[in-house]
Amino acid sequence: MDRCVVLVDAGYLLGAAASLLAGEPSRPRIAVDHAALIQALRERAEADTGCDLLRIYWFDGAPDRVPQPEHRRLRVMPRVTVRLGALTRSDGRWAQKGVDAAMHAELTELARNRACADIVLVTGDGDLLPGLMSAKEHGVAVHLWAVQAADGDYNQSEDLVAEADERRVLDRAWITRAVRLSDAPPGDAPRVATRPEIAAILAAPHREGPGGRPGPAARPLPVTAVESVGEGPAPEGGSAAGTRNGAARSAEDPDAPPAPRDGAAPAPRGVPTPKDLASLGRPAPSGHSGSVSAPTATLRWSSDRGWVDRGAPEEPPEIASLPMLSQLTTAEQRWADREEDITAVSGDPFEVGQVFARRWAERLGTTAHLDRLSAEYPRIPHRIDGELLRYAARFGLLAHKDDQIDEQDRYAIRAGFWRELDARTDTERAS
Incomplete structure (x- = not known):
């Protein structure tokens, strides 16, 4: 059947794009126009294969497989299907789980059912090699697309490159049609309130x-x-009343932070919550005299x-x-x-x-x-x-x-x- 299908490993595509534009594979470093990216993928696939597009499959990871805002936008676009694997954090880094298996299953199923004549793979993962070989055995032409590597070297499995029928590199000019550097701080650095x-x-x-x-x-x-x-210790204010309350609570809760000594700088106050804000200007509850307890974050x-x-x-x-x-x-x-x-x-x-x-x-x-x-x-x-x-x-x-x-x-x-x-x-x- 003269149709083509595109299978996109979003982790590879966007991670490699971030490396190319920002010098590190951190997706928060880039801003993506997903509508423009999908349109560019469709146009390039139809031009390279000479077939009409059947569908673009977008494979990505998400925490607990809960769709993120970008996935919600993608899955309502025409001819786009989103498949989510798990996204887990280990040693301070995010890692996808199940994405390779999902791509392998889709690749082999499309080829086995002769749903298309050409399949475009946008990935660099060598784990897809068995699926690629199986697709070829079913008479499907496999096109392998790479994102231009920042250092000019390969960023794909050499076995995958060797086995593909056709290969293409998505260069910087193509990438920047839909991807640009983000204004957000790099990595997990604390964001500053700019508004x-x-x-x-x-x-x-x-x-x-x-x-x-x-x-x-x-x-x-x-x-x-x-x-x-x-339950847990609530943050204390920097007032004398807050210090007294903190000392009293420390006696009850050994895990509470110690109260500051005389002359020492007061412990930092917690970020006020709606309860804290609402309690300001309110009379103290009946039965309380003397110092007023510092607001607690609840x-x-x-x-x-x-x-x-x-x-x-x-x-x-x-x-x-x-x-x-x-x-x-x-x-x-x-x-x-x-x-x-x-x-x-x-x-x-x-x-x-x-x-x-x-x-x-x-x-x-x-x-x-x-x-x-x-x-x-x-x-x-x-x-x-x-x-x-x-x-x-x-x-x-x-x-x-x-x-x-x-x-x-x-x-x-x-x-x-x-x-x-x-x-x-x-x-x-x-x-």
Whole structure:
């Protein structure tokens, strides 16, 4: 049958492209226009084989085989089928599992069923050699494509190269039609909040704290962004009250960090959570006198049980009663939202927050709620904030980070949420 099929090992294609453009095989170093890349693959395959394209199979790894934003976009493109293997982390490096086996199975099955006349392989893995040989024995012409190596040498198995019927090198000019260097920092380096909206949330002055004094501003200090479900020591503040509380807790919990000695620099405060922000300016619970306990980080996420909040402070009734997005969404809107998420939302944390806020604001039907919530900045009601984090989880913002939302991602999600609401209430925040 005069059709061609393209089998793409995404780990090889994008890793080799990153090596060529950035000098290291780190996919975060590059930004990929997947629509342009798929179109370029189709045009080149049809030109090289002289056959119409049947399908492009995109093989890639994903944590727990959960589709990431790029996979969600790819699998709704015409003539594209996504096959996912597992992605595991070992010794600080990501490794694909099951991708080679899936490519081998697809290659041999297509050839055995005579589904196509030509197969294009974009890979460098020698483990596919038996499948390549089997395809040839079934009368299929096998084309092997390589990405230009950064050092001018081979980046493919020599046995695979020797056995292929036709070979082609995708050079730098071809690669850069759809791939460019990313602006993101290399590797796993901590990302810096470059958006002024994030800086505004971190530096936002809060309402008066206990005793009529202004409450402290939230500061970006190192702490686990979202704690796993379970008990553990909570971060302490740098106040005298926090030091006393820390000393008392150390006696109860030997694993808690020791309290600073007199004259020593106070221990760094934890990144404030919605509970911390909401507790500022609230009266102390009855029965407590003297020092006020430092706020504790209790925002937790479990991929199995969802968002959990323990011991959250009481919110004003008008804020606690704000409807959630799910309560404002019809079945038809839910279907349309899912379509938009798959085809139009990139998964950028800031954009995720904007999309969520836009839907919520449009379905409220009144601006009174928006004005009321705007006055609570930068605090987001607990129920809505939890729903926002669950929505963000759909875009893989948890799966590749041990089921925890990265600290900078959290701030970007909430900054996007506030930017959208501010645009609707004509509010300007000082950055």
